[in-house]
Each structure stands twice: as structure tokens, then as C-alpha cells.
Amino acid sequence: MNRNYYKIFAGDYIKDMKERLQYFPITAYSIIMGLSGLTVVFNKFYHMQWMPKVFYDVSLFFTLGLFLLITFLYGRKAIRYYGEVVADFKHRIRINFFSAISISFLLLSIAFLGFWPFLSMIFWWVGLLLHTVLMFYTISFWIRHNFEIQFMNPAWFIPVVGNMLIPVVGVEFMPKGLSFFYFAVGFFFWIVLFTIFLNRVIFHHQLPQKFMPTLFILIAPPAVGFIAYMRIAQSWDAFAIMLLFLAYFFVVLILFLYKSFRKIKFFISWWAFTFPLDAITIASVVAYQITAQPIYKYLAFTLFALTLATVAYVSWMTIRKIRQGEICVNED
DSSP states (O other): HHHHHHHHHHHHHHHHHHHHHTTOOOGHHHHHHHHHHHHHHHHHHHHHHOTTHHHHHHHHHHHHHHHHHHHHHHHHHHHHHHHHHHHHOOOOOOOGGGHHHHHHHHHHHHHHHHTTTHHHHHHHHHHHHHHHHHHHHHHHHHHHSSSOGGGGGGGGGGGHHHHHHHHHHHHHHSOOOHHHHHHHHHHHHHHHHHHHHHHHHHHSSOOOOOGGGGGGGHHHHHHHHHHHHHHHHHOOOOOHHHHHHHHHHHHHHHHHGGGGGGGOOOOOGGGGGGGHHHHHHHHHHHHHHHHOOHHHHHHHHHHHHHHHHHHHHHHHHHHHHTTTTSSSSOOO
């Protein structure tokens, strides 16, 4: 009887694991985006002598290990459940999250630049090539399909953010002209997509609950754009200030929308909270480095505290939901 019981238990466990692998979400890469962005924040604070280096070191290798684990799991899903991956790639919303893979490579490249430049260069080239392919495929996918306005959500900005990330390390590995190309494409589509998104949220139905956290993505394009522009042009000019202040505007706007986030159910999309906060924190540190104005230092510390609290809370919720078996499930 005990033997039969263990057979049934083992069979149910194996079946459960197979189902979880089948529904392992592409959105899991948003975790890497959030943690690698936090790693870069730790590195900036270390270089400003605001905190010890150990936080950067631990975060760097923890994030790398988690990236390899997520890539292994999604790779297994691609082998065993190829049809599911193809379905994700043809999905009108999930297709935008595939760019999170290439962005993860680019963010790891930024994180490793000061620690191991050779590995940073490898991550960057892989991220560049992969993101270029995904960017052109995604944009062509948008053009080839007719979309109802309700399909529009801030996740569409993810490929745009990737374009603006390329120059951050790209200025070390390629001519500035190519960096300006990716920056210009990213900036152009940010403006276009934001116009469409504003039309969607004002004149049409509200965003579904699971996509509410993606509103934080609105902070990322101007914040990352500011960082990229400073790396390319190295000029504290009117355009740079405009990008930075637009990022601050979206931070305040999100704070005014706090009621929209109070009762939403946890989804893996909650990680969309994290990377934009990382980006605006880094942008504030960069602004302080250039201007030495104390206001940017105070903003950097305030945003850093908010970022840490957000990452800690979302991490705790993720672990909790994994233990409850509510993560790798069919969301359709």
C-alpha cells in the first residue's frame, strides 16, 4: 500500500513539474531586468563611495546564476514544448517580452563592464545581435497584424528600452554613429508608442489588472534615454535635462496613480515595477556626478530606498507564489 502511495505521489509530482515547465513564462526574464538593474545601482553607489563593494559582487553573481537558471528552464521548455514557445512568439502581447531576453544580456553587459570587460563584451554582442533581430521582427509583426486598441499596453515599450540600452556600453565597443542609430530608433518609437498608449488609456477601456504594473515601464525610456545620451554625447544640455525631467514627471505621475496598484492580484508582471526604478535611480546618480547639485544626490538616495523596498517585496511575493504553485500556470 505504501509503495502504491509513493508511486501515485511521484507520478503526480512529475506530472505537476511537466505542467509547470510547459507554462514557464517568458516574462520571467523581467526578473533579470530588475535584478541586473539593481546590480548596476549597487555598482554606481560603490563608485560614489556610498556603500561597500560586497553588495555589488553578491548581486552580480546571484543575478548571473538566476539568468542561467531561467535560460536553462526556458530552453528546456523550447525543446520539450516547442509549440508553446511558438505560440508565445506569435501572441499579440507576449511577443513583446521576448526582447527581455536580449535586454537581460545588455544589462548583464553593463553590470560586468567594470568587473570583467571581456565577458561584458560577449554579453553585449550577443544582446546587440539578438535584440536587433527581435526588434525588426517585432516591429514587422506589429505592421503585418491588425491590432485592436485594447492590445496596447506598456509592455510594447520593452523593445524600445532595449534600443536605448545598446549605447550605454556600446560606446566602448563600436563607433558612436551606430550608437546614435539605436538611440534614434528607440527615441522615435518611444514617442510614437506613448502617443498610442495615451489614446488607449484615456479614450478606451482601462488596462487589465495583470498589466497595471507595466505602467512603471513609462519611466524607463526617458531615464534610460538620458543615461544613453550622456554616454554618447557627454553633454549636459537642454535635451539631456528634458529627458531626465520627463523621467521624474512619470515617477510623480505613477505616485498619483497609487490607488490603481493597491488591490491588484500578484502576477509575475509585478517585476515591471523594478527595472524602471533602477533606471531612474542610476540617472539621478549620473546627474549628480555631472552637476554636483545636492538635489540629485537626495533624489538618488530616495529612489534607491524605494527601489530596494520594491525589489524586496516583489521577490518575497514571487517566492511565496512559487511555494503556493501559482506561478507557472496557464494564464490564458
